Amino acid sequence: MTEISDxxxxxxxxxxxxxxxxxxxxxxxxxxxxxxxxGSEEMRDVELPRRGRVVSYTVIYNPPKKFSKYxxxxxALIELVDGTRVLGQLTDVDFDKIRVxxxxxxxxxxxxxxxEDGHIVYGTKFRPVVS
Amino acid sequence: MGENVAIVGVGHTKFGVRNDVNMPELAWEAIKQALxxxxxxxxxxxxxxxxxxxxxxxEPLPAVVIAEYSGLAPKGTVRVEAACxxxxxxxxxxxxxxxxxxxxIAMAVGIEKMNExxxxxxxxxxxxxxxxxxxxxNFGLTFPGYYALYATAYMSKYGATxxxxxxxxxxxxxxxxxxxxxxxxxxxxxxxxMASRYIAWPLKLFDCSPITDGATAVIVANEKVAKQLTDxxxxxxxxxxxxxxxxxxxxxxxxxxxxxxxxxxLAYKKAGIDMDDPTKxxxxxxxxxxxxxxxxxxxxxxRFAKRGEGVKxxxxxxxxxxxxxxVNLSGGxxxxxxxxxxxGEGMIAELTNQLKNRVEKxxxxxxxxxYALAHNIGGTGHYAYITILSLSKPRG
Ligand SMILES: [Zn+2]
Numbered sequence: 108m109t110e111i112s113d114x115x116x117x118x119x120x121x122x123x124x125x126x127x128x129x130x131x132x133x134x135x136x137x138x139x140x141x142x143x144x145x146g147s148e149e150m151r152d153v154e155l156p157r158r159g160r161v162v163s164y165t166v167i168y169n170p171p172k173k174f175s176k177y178x179x180x181x182x183a184l185i186e187l188v189d190g191t192r193v194l195g196q197l198t199d200v201d202f203d204k205i206r207v208x209x210x211x212x213x214x215x216x217x218x219x220x221x222x223e224d225g226h227i228v229y230g231t232k233f234r235p236v237v238s
Numbered sequence: 239m240g241e242n243v244a245i246v247g248v249g250h251t252k253f254g255v256r257n258d259v260n261m262p263e264l265a266w267e268a269i270k271q272a273l274x275x276x277x278x279x280x281x282x283x284x285x286x287x288x289x290x291x292x293x294x295x296x297e298p299l300p301a302v303v304i305a306e307y308s309g310l311a312p313k314g315t316v317r318v319e320a321a322c323x324x325x326x327x328x329x330x331x332x333x334x335x336x337x338x339x340x341x342x343i344a345m346a347v348g349i350e351k352m353n354e355x356x357x358x359x360x361x362x363x364x365x366x367x368x369x370x371x372x373x374x375x376n377f378g379l380t381f382p383g384y385y386a387l388y389a390t391a392y393m394s395k396y397g398a399t400x401x402x403x404x405x406x407x408x409x410x411x412x413x414x415x416x417x418x419x420x421x422x423x424x425x426x427x428x429x430x431x432m433a434s435r436y437i438a439w440p441l442k443l444f445d446c447s448p449i450t451d452g453a454t455a456v457i458v459a460n461e462k463v464a465k466q467l468t469d470x471x472x473x474x475x476x477x478x479x480x481x482x483x484x485x486x487x488x489x490x491x492x493x494x495x496x497x498x499x500x501x502x503x504l505a506y507k508k509a510g511i512d513m514d515d516p517t518k519x520x521x522x523x524x525x526x527x528x529x530x531x532x533x534x535x536x537x538x539x540x541r542f543a544k545r546g547e548g549v550k551x552x553x554x555x556x557x558x559x560x561x562x563x564x565v566n567l568s569g570g571x572x573x574x575x576x577x578x579x580x581x582g583e584g585m586i587a588e589l590t591n592q593l594k595n596r597v598e599k600x601x602x603x604x605x606x607x608x609y610a611l612a613h614n615i616g617g618t619g620h621y622a623y624i625t626i627l628s629l630s631k632p633r634g
Contacts, residue, residue, distance in 0.1 A: 143488070166436070184487060
């Protein structure tokens with residue numbers, strides 16, 4: 108079940124790809140086949156901008172089993188420069204340096220591995236922009 | 239609108255770790271109390287709505303098991319799910335079935351036996367509430383993590399602190415210590431809360447509601463029956479409900495729960511309560527404090543305080559008895575406990591008892607206007623149900 112959903116959404120995770128409503132321009136990640144804002148079903152794939160700012164964040168100390176070997180880890184809600192909001196883990200950062208409003212950029216990483224044969228899932232994490 | 243509907247009987251078991259009983263036995267404890275309270279027998283109940291989130295208790299048809307064990311069968315029944323707001327959803331459906339004239343008397347039964355599964359399994363299940371396949375599965379965001387995102391945003395915008403959050407927990411435990419049905423009956427200090435370990439920064443163990451077993455029951459009846467049964471019916475004056483987005487990233491604000499705000503407006507409108515300052519008429523409220531930050535957001539979503547000023551109510555102790563509006567005199571989800579599917583009826587049972595002046599003296603709110611409000615949220619603002627109770631008859 109989980110393997111199937113991992114596979115179905117693989118392109119979106121690998122390319123950091125969402126969908127855009129052709130009619131009203133609203134963008135979604137993960138992608139949708141129908142726009143919530145205007146109801147249109149005319150959507151196209153769009154590669155999302157890789158920069159944004161932290162809207163809010165948390166550090167998970169009590170993880171789900173699958174993530175236990177990675178804890179503690181930071182998860183943030185990020186507003187990309189085009190206004191699209193996405194969730195993602197933060198990486199390459201000290202927890203006490205994370206701030207609301209901090210500038211971050213997308214980076215391709217391993218998200219986790221699981222199962223008997225060590226099924227690996229890749230996707231996007233975010234790291235602070237070094238100016 | 240339909241017929242006026244009143245609460246004529248309530249039941250509420252001791253909350254906590256209830257390994258002493260199985261699921262139908264626990265449900266029966268609450269059902270028996272509610273029947274006694276109403277002066278009714280099983281045969282008088284015409285329809286039963288059971289709220290149960292399930293999973294951990296591995297009973298796929300809980301409504302049937304409970305109906306048979308309690309002697310409520312062969313009357314019709316159904317099980318409903320609205321996550322942690324399942325109980326209020328059950329009361330709403332029982333209300334609607336009576337208001338529509340289909341039956342005279344209906345019952346909502348809430349039941350959860352979370353301790354039937356080991357704690358890690360329960361944590362895993364709760365974590366999936368929300369948009370499981372995207373948020374939990376890909377990013378490891380847990381249920382406390384969802385609320386932590388709200389806490390961080392609120393603290394950052396309004397200057398609230400972790401100590402402020404702990405003050406909410408201190409109040410919950412203060413009243414929990416005075417409620418014999420509460421899971422935790424011990425007071426705590428801000429220091430003790432601050433010293434507890436992080437679960438999802440900035441939320442610590444003492445910011446979180448526990449894993450709880452419990453059952454609750456609410457019997458509702460139409461006006462004709464209610465007047466035969468009791469001199470003090472507690473009327474359902476208004477119910478508001480709303481749904482939030484499944485994905486958190488589609489929300490427009492992280493300093494309030496949009497569904498909670500909308501449900502409150504609808505409930506106030508139905509009950510005819512002035513939205514400028516509902517605390518003028520509401521004598522007591524139970525709000526959904528699954529995490530301490532959720533109680534502060536609730537103050538603002540319910541318009542007990544302006545945006546950003548919910549934390550002031552906490553600092554000034556305005557939600558203790560004697561303050562602007564007493565909140566969670568039961569101990570709340572935090573200290574009374576949070577048996578997911580039973581929490582909604584539990585809030586409504588508690589407020590019914592508050593309005594009737596029959597809770598323990600040192601946690602009884604002064605009843606002046608005869609209005610009470612139950613604020614019940616499912617998930618992280620995924621479901622919102624707000625129920626307003628009144629001692630005065632709504633219409634006619
Ligand atoms: Zn659109």
